[in-house]
Structure formats: structure tokens, C-alpha cells
Amino acid sequence: MPSLNEFKASFKTDLARPARFDVEIAIPLKLVAYLNTGRQIKLRCENAELPSKTLATAERKIYGPTEKLPYLTTYNDTTMTFMVSDDMSEKKLFDAWMNLINPRTTYDFNYRQSYVTPITVNQYNVKNQLSYSITLVDAFPISINQLDLDWSNENSHHKLAVTFAYYTWENNSIAAFAENLINAGVETAVDMATSALTKYAGGTSYNPFNSSTSGKIYDMTSVAQGFKT
Numbered sequence: 001m002p003s004l005n006e007f008k009a010s011f012k013t014d015l016a017r018p019a020r021f022d023v024e025i026a027i028p029l030k031l032v033a034y035l036n037t038g039r040q041i042k043l044r045c046e047n048a049e050l051p052s053k054t055l056a057t058a059e060r061k062i063y064g065p066t067e068k069l070p071y072l073t074t075y076n077d078t079t080m081t082f083m084v085s086d087d088m089s090e091k092k093l094f095d096a097w098m099n100l101i102n103p104r105t106t107y108d109f110n111y112r113q114s115y116v117t118p119i120t121v122n123q124y125n126v127k128n129q130l131s132y133s134i135t136l137v138d139a140f141p142i143s144i145n146q147l148d149l150d151w152s153n154e155n156s157h158h159k160l161a162v163t164f165a166y167y168t169w170e171n172n173s174i175a176a177f178a179e180n181l182i183n184a185g186v187e188t189a190v191d192m193a194t195s196a197l198t199k200y201a202g203g204t205s206y207n208p209f210n211s212s213t214s215g216k217i218y219d220m221t222s223v224a225q226g227f228k229t
Contacts (some may be wrong), residue, residue: 002156013125014125014126015124016125016131016132017125017126020123020124020125020128021041021046021048021122021123021124022042022119022121022122022124023041023042023048023080023119023120023121023122024041024042024044024119024120025038025041025101025117025120026038026117026118026119027093027101027120027148028097028100028114028115028117029114030100030115030118031093031096031097031100033096034089034092034093034096037089037090037092037093038093039110040085040089040090041082041090041093044082044083044084044085044090045080045081045082046081046082046083046159047079047080047081047161048078048079048080048081048121049078049079049121050077050121050123050132050134051075051076051078051121051134051136051166051169052076053073053074053075053169054073054074054075054076055070055072055073055074056070056072056074057069057070057071058071072216073168075166075167075168075169076166077142077163077164077165077166078136078163078166079161079162079163079164080162080164081159081160081162082160082161082162083157083158083159083160084147084157084158084159084160090160091144091147091158091160094141094144094160094162095144096153097115097140097141098141098144100114100115101115101140101141105197112138115140116139116140116167117137117138117139117140118135118136118137118138118139119135119136119139119164119166120133120134120135120136120172121134121135121136123187132173133171133172133173134170134171134172135169135170135172136164136166137166137167137168137169137170138166138167138168139164139165139166139167140165140166141163141164142163142164142165142166143162143163144160144161144162144163145160145161145162146187147160148185149163180220
């Protein structure tokens with residue numbers, strides 16, 4: 001069993017604290033009248049989430065145990081809670097945003113690009129340095145909770161919970177950016193190699209694991225089979 005000193009030594013840095021974060025919401029262009037409130041939102045967000053990601057799977061059974069195969073990436077909605085100032089400006093902003101999506105005058109939904117926006121969630125370390133950051137791509141509010149009014153609740157403040165839908169989320173770190181470039185490069189290289197090397201103009205494929213074959217172009221299927229063996 002690991003000792004207490006080994007447990008402590010396993011942490012190269014301090015533990016991440018959930019209270020060290022902020023949220024940046026880019027206000028849609030058609031809500032420019034609420035730009036100042038949008039800037040204050042960064043200071044008003046009391047609760048947020050680093051969103052989840054789920055791989056939907058389908059079961060396949062040929063022989064033996066059932067195997068799960070991923071076929072779809074899903075992103076769950078995320079909820080943020082905002083402190084509401086005495087002029088109710090935060091509530092007015094999200095009311096206007098919801099009305100932009102589906103105006104009360106016509107109830108015709110506007111085009112998506114007119115109301116979606118990026119939302120960035122930043123996590124800071126104990127030294128107040130940015131340690132992790134994600135961006136919700138094409139985010140927009142889909143639900144605003146009610147604000148309960150209560151004569152006996154004089155010393156608290158309103159908290160407005162807003163649920164956002166979004167297309168996907170992206171890791172903003174340099175490491176993640178580099179990984180995306182590498183993945184894109186590998187996929188491109190594989191596609192180019194597969195299309196260029198699987199066919200030989202003379203009709204003869206070359207298998208490097210079989211000296212009896214000849215030709216200038218590798219048969220990638222044979223190459224893969226050779227590596228397996």
C-alpha cells in the first residue's frame with residue numbers, strides 16, 4: 001500500500017480548485033445594446049461547468065463477448081448561474097437573447113447564425129494563472145429558470161440559472177491545438193498514401209513481405225497484413 005509521503009509526492013502541483021474560474025460570453029451582434037451587461041457577465045457568473053463529452057456506442061457480437069463500437073460523439077447541455085444586480089440587467093439580457101431566437105411578435109425562429117456565439121470557460125490555478133480553457137462553439141440559451149419572490153427572503157439575492165446548447169466544445173490549450181494538427185496531418189498522409197499506393201499502373205501490386213512480387217507501388221492491404229504477421 002502506498003505511503004502518505006508517496007501520495008503527496010504524486011502531486012507535482014497543488015489541487016485544482018473549482019472556485020477559480022470565469023466565463024466570457026461574446027454577445028451576439030444583434031444584442032449590441034446589451035454589450036455593457038455582457039462585459040459584466042464575466043464577474044457575475046457564480047456557477048458553471050467544464051462540459052462533458054460522451055461517445056455513443058452500438059453493441060456488436062460476432063463470437064465471444066459483446067464488443068462496443070463508438071459511432072457518435074454527443075455533447076450535453078450546460079447550465080450556468082448568474083448573480084442578478086438590482087437593475088435586473090442580467091435577466092433583461094437573457095430575456096432579449098431568447099426573444100432574438102424566437103421573437104414574440106411573429107414566433108418565427110431566426111437564422112441560427114444571428115443568435116449563436118462562442119462562450120469561453122477558464123479555469124485558473126492557485127496562483128491565478130490560466131490552467132485550462134474551453135470554448136463552447138455556437139452556443140445559445142435554451143432555458144432560463146424562474147426567479148422566486150419571497151417576502152421573508154430579505155437578505156439573499158436572485159440567482160439566474162441559464163441552460164445553454166452548443167454545437168461542440170474545444171480545448172483551447174496549445175497542446176490540444178498541436179494534437180489537432182498532428183491528427184489532421186496523419187489522416188491526410190494516410191489518405192494520400194492509400195489513394196496513391198494501393199494501385200499500380202501496370203496492374204501488379206508489390207508486397208514487401210513477398211520477394212516474388214514486383215512493381216513500384218506498395219499494396220497497402222498486403223503491407224498491413226505483413227505487419228500483423
